Amino acid sequence: MNTTNRPAFAFSFPVRLTHEDSLKYAYTADDYYFEILEKALNSGVFKNTVLVFFGDHGFRFGNFLKTFIGKLEERMPMMYVAVPKWFHKKYPQIVNSLSHNTRRLTSNFDIYETLKDILYFSGKPTGNIDAKKQRGISLFEKIPADRTCENAGILPHWCVCKLEEDELTKNTKFRDRSAQFFVDDVYHRLANHKMCSRLELDEIKVFKIFKSTSRNPDNASNSVNHTTVTNSALSIGSNKHIIKISVVLNPRSGEFDTTLVYDAWSQKFDSYEAISRLNKYGHTADCVKGEKIQMLCYCKKQLLDLFQD
Structure with a gap:
């Protein structure tokens, strides 16, 4: 059967090389991917293929993650979109939008909308964009410069627009109250996992407060007053x-x-379930299953001894 003109979709998500020991094995993926992409190029597959090559996150553990660049990398994994050469000549408006959007705030919600545009291809951007109402915007459209994380459906924990806001350290009472809310939140998440030890606050290493992401990221320099909180x-x-x-x-x-x-009117906190674990937990959480719980859980000593035996 001739399937040359038959539409097809493929999705591959290999993870083993980078999840076992990222720094030790990640570089070895280069040769594998080069071989795969070179074979596809020589076979002519890319003459009628849109390729999306992406990662889901950057390096997630260790001292590197505590740096400014490390935090950016965790939140901004690679994302490449390649279209056939003939597509550049036939649909210059769309290619122009793709290039334009490399300098805009985007997310995987936008890739979803782009795939829909490919499925129901019209050949040109619609120009009908409302960044405040559309969580996902096709990359075939020009994404506005004033798009915010809130507009794009990106939770504050993963938003990179405001990482350089001023640090507030004057009000230790509010800092301690914020940290205690987090500790209490962790306690409630582990409430149904009796095999986990109760976690207690040992040290607050960083405390920063930023204006809401509902504001334009270009106005990030207007920080909260330093003298009082x-x-x-x-x-x-x-x-x-x-x-x-x-x-x-x-x-x-x-x-x-x-x-x-933090909502100043109600004086209440919300966590949005946003937590990153910076150091490895190894086998100390083997008594539970599920990454979200394992990164919080430290199994009680008697259970650790049981699992180690």
């Missing part, structure tokens, strides 16, 4: 603010990054 100061320009905290929890000195949203 009262409720009135927190509500300058918006009642909601983003709090980023790095803490160490015991037992076992687990290091965590978390992002909270």
Whole structure:
């Protein structure tokens, strides 16, 4: 059967090389991917194929993740979109949009909309974009410069637009209150997992507060007042603010990054279930299943002894 003109879709998501020991084995993937892509190129597959080559996140553990670049890499994995050469000549408006959007805030929700555009291809951008109402925007359209993480459906913990906001350290009472909310949140998440030890706060390493991501990321220089962190100061320009905290929890000195949203009007926090584990937990969480729980859990000693035996 001749399937040359028959539409096809393929999805591959290999993870083993980079999940076992990223720094040790990740580079070996280069040769594998080069071989696969070279064979596809020589076979002529790319003459009628749109290729999306992406990662789901960057390096996730260790001291590198504690750096500014490390935090960016965790939140901004690679994303390449390649179209056939003839496509550039036949659909220059769409290619122009793709190039334009390399300098815009995008997410995987946009890739979903792009795939829909390929499936129901019209040949030109519609220009009908409302960034405030559309969580996903096709990359065949020109994404507006004033798009925010909130518009794009990106949770504050994963938003990179405001990482350089001013650090507020004056109000230790509010800092401690924020950290305690996180500790209590972890306790409630582990409430149904009696095999896990109760985690307690050991150290607050970083405490920063940012204006709400509902603001234009280009206006990120307007920071909250440094001298006070009262409720009135927190509500300058918006009642909601983003709090980023790095803490160490015991037992076992687990290091965590978390992002909270504080509503100054209600004086309440929300976690949005956003947590990054900075150091490895190894086999200390073998008594439970599921990454979201394992990264928080430190099995009680008697269970650890059982699993190690």
